[in-house]
Amino acid sequence: MVASVQPLPSRIKRPDVASQWQLMWWRFRRHHMAVLGMAMLAAFAFVAIFAEFLAPYDPAKRNPRYLAGAPTPVHFFDSQGSFHATPFVYARTAKRDPVTLRQVPAVDEGRQWPVRFFVRGDTYSFFGLFESDLHLFGTSDGFVHLFGTDHLGRDMFSRTMYATRVSLSVALVGVTVSFILGAIIGGVAGYFGGAIDMFVMRLIEFIRSVPTLPLWLALTAALPRDWTSLQIYVAVTTILGLLGWTHLARTVRSKLLALREEDFVIAAKLAGCTDARLIGRHLLPSFLSYLIVDLTISFPEVLLAETALSFLGLGLREPIESWGVLLYAAQNIRSIAHMPWLLIPGLFVIVSALAFNFVGDGMRDAADPYAK
Amino acid sequence: MTDLATDLVAVEDLQVHFPMRKGAFRRRIVANVRAVDGVSLTIARGETLGLVGESGSGKTTLGRAILRVVEPTAGQVRMRRGDAMVDLRGLDRKAMRRMWRHMQLIFQDPYASLNARMTVRDIIGEPLLANGLAKGSELLDRVIDIIRKVGLNTEHLSRYPHAFSGGQRQRIAIARALVMQPEFIVCDEPVSALDVSIQAQILNLLKELQEELGLTYLFIAHDLAAVSYVSDRVAVMYLGQIVELAPTEQLYYTPRHPYTEALMSAIPVADPEQVMRPVLLTGERPDPANPPTGCRFHTRCRYADATCKTLMPALTELAPGHHVACHHAARLTLQGAASQPGFVADSVAASQTA
Numbered sequence: 001m002v003a004s005v006q007p008l009p010s011r012i013k014r015p016d017v018a019s020q021w022q023l024m025w026w027r028f029r030r031h032h033m034a035v036l037g038m039a040m041l042a043a044f045a046f047v048a049i050f051a052e053f054l055a056p057y058d059p060a061k062r063n064p065r066y067l068a069g070a071p072t073p074v075h076f077f078d079s080q081g082s083f084h085a086t087p088f089v090y091a092r093t094a095k096r097d098p099v100t101l102r103q104v105p106a107v108d109e110g111r112q113w114p115v116r117f118f119v120r121g122d123t124y125s126f127f128g129l130f131e132s133d134l135h136l137f138g139t140s141d142g143f144v145h146l147f148g149t150d151h152l153g154r155d156m157f158s159r160t161m162y163a164t165r166v167s168l169s170v171a172l173v174g175v176t177v178s179f180i181l182g183a184i185i186g187g188v189a190g191y192f193g194g195a196i197d198m199f200v201m202r203l204i205e206f207i208r209s210v211p212t213l214p215l216w217l218a219l220t221a222a223l224p225r226d227w228t229s230l231q232i233y234v235a236v237t238t239i240l241g242l243l244g245w246t247h248l249a250r251t252v253r254s255k256l257l258a259l260r261e262e263d264f265v266i267a268a269k270l271a272g273c274t275d276a277r278l279i280g281r282h283l284l285p286s287f288l289s290y291l292i293v294d295l296t297i298s299f300p301e302v303l304l305a306e307t308a309l310s311f312l313g314l315g316l317r318e319p320i321e322s323w324g325v326l327l328y329a330a331q332n333i334r335s336i337a338h339m340p341w342l343l344i345p346g347l348f349v350i351v352s353a354l355a356f357n358f359v360g361d362g363m364r365d366a367a368d369p370y371a372k
Numbered sequence: 373m374t375d376l377a378t379d380l381v382a383v384e385d386l387q388v389h390f391p392m393r394k395g396a397f398r399r400r401i402v403a404n405v406r407a408v409d410g411v412s413l414t415i416a417r418g419e420t421l422g423l424v425g426e427s428g429s430g431k432t433t434l435g436r437a438i439l440r441v442v443e444p445t446a447g448q449v450r451m452r453r454g455d456a457m458v459d460l461r462g463l464d465r466k467a468m469r470r471m472w473r474h475m476q477l478i479f480q481d482p483y484a485s486l487n488a489r490m491t492v493r494d495i496i497g498e499p500l501l502a503n504g505l506a507k508g509s510e511l512l513d514r515v516i517d518i519i520r521k522v523g524l525n526t527e528h529l530s531r532y533p534h535a536f537s538g539g540q541r542q543r544i545a546i547a548r549a550l551v552m553q554p555e556f557i558v559c560d561e562p563v564s565a566l567d568v569s570i571q572a573q574i575l576n577l578l579k580e581l582q583e584e585l586g587l588t589y590l591f592i593a594h595d596l597a598a599v600s601y602v603s604d605r606v607a608v609m610y611l612g613q614i615v616e617l618a619p620t621e622q623l624y625y626t627p628r629h630p631y632t633e634a635l636m637s638a639i640p641v642a643d644p645e646q647v648m649r650p651v652l653l654t655g656e657r658p659d660p661a662n663p664p665t666g667c668r669f670h671t672r673c674r675y676a677d678a679t680c681k682t683l684m685p686a687l688t689e690l691a692p693g694h695h696v697a698c699h700h701a702a703r704l705t706l707q708g709a710a711s712q713p714g715f716v717a718d719s720v721a722a723s724q725t726a
Contacts, residue, residue, distance in 0.1 A: 017491075017535075018532070266479075267487075270477055271548070
């Protein structure tokens, strides 16, 4: 005879039949900042994936008519206060400053450049899959620079979109490398124990005792000067990953050591579980949630490491753009005084780091739904 | 009662030592914690052997070493399979896994012994699945069968452990231990984590299941009343050794070892008027890493003399079935639980009059 278990309407909460992940999700949802952070991360991921489409211009393309130009605000109301259904930016004309004789762009309130959605612009290749020239927004005549331009006239908004992809991918790859290394090394140490455990733990202590910034600097400075920026990108990512595994390895090891002695694991062993089944069915599910939390929290670390390195000129280099590379341009006081909009990528760094921390916080609270 | 032909489990000179290591790199062994130090006993088919002793006396370690969940350092554990006694320490991992179909463990803490991430159905069905004994609807039938036996119903199957009370969780743990139809169960303080009102239910359940399924129990506890209620014989452990082993009523009413006397005098009486006069032991329990010479108990024994300090007494049979490890057992007259009016362990009283 088979028991008939009646399915309930899914909207009704049944904690008694809720799985671990359901309980975790319910608890996570109560953490509003974490949900907000999750939404922001989703937005960042969207930007990273669809950078070409979201950016109105090719990031390397120069606009000689608008060097070091301030952000061009988008208006719905003109200076007379009348409403326009199509948003627009005021046209800019080049004027020469009578004192310094520098070319200065001036706002021409007489002319308007309408901003339209889904316009054709610079062609791009979307991950090498297909070519397109469709952009989310742009102008048919004139130009629109939401975040202004740098001293070469490149659109900072487009560059920031592309930089989001690079920065997040560096962090993602770096965290993935650390995760794999940490899980394997920590797992081996915790599972076998003894001399291996001893060696691994001393190694971790040694790596963690070396100040991180000088270590990164030394390692990235050791990269050959003649490498292309793509090679440097891969190398920097790998270095960050290779140094970031220690924390996770420790977590995995300690969890494993603690879990091995748990009654339910001994019960599973007595139930005849093989090692593989024991690890797959009992050990791993019990600390997977902690690993995910650890992963989320280590994200901003890698992100900030890459930004710091690039800012110091030792990480990624142009033409590859990351938030750090963009901020590198904002290093001197002259740039910041004249072009404060160059600091906008810094906001992205702050917001993403905060978002990751919020999500990590929420996940940590939700990670063990059985804790009392 | 300890007929060789009916013995299900035989333990001989079992030792479990936990090494204590020191040093940052070389990790030398500085001492051994002698959790179990030379224990011999037999458990007959169908009987319940109680095992009592204070915290840290090695009860739990002995129970787990018999199941080989904790690896014994020396000695022998044999389990009857058919006509032969199988030496468990000679089995490899795979053979041991098969052996565990016949011997199972019920844990003290039902909050720690169930995987919170699995439904009751998966928890109870796992032994069958992992051993390839049943699957699909046959597995479900067997799970439903056993869950009814322990007093739960099919409605509970799709729930997770966090939805249950302590007593219900212990029923789930019992169902998991019994689903493979084992012969021998080590009950490691199965009721001490439960409310007193629930304890009786679980004890009765264990007794009913024993009669119905012909189970053999090693019942570990520190609650002397609970042990007397379920046990046919009781062994008293002190510092890794058995000091006395006798049929329940003999042990409770006519203890022959000074330590047992002290234990029995400490049984609380359910009468507020009754003045308790327990035999108070002086001093602390010695460190099992550095046990005293001679009789382990001599540091706290009020009858100890020079012999006790140098010579370790062997467990000898004073009366039929009554084993004591004390040099002076023959000449001492000790008080049992019966000398305390008000000690009412029904089963003990009943078996006395019968």
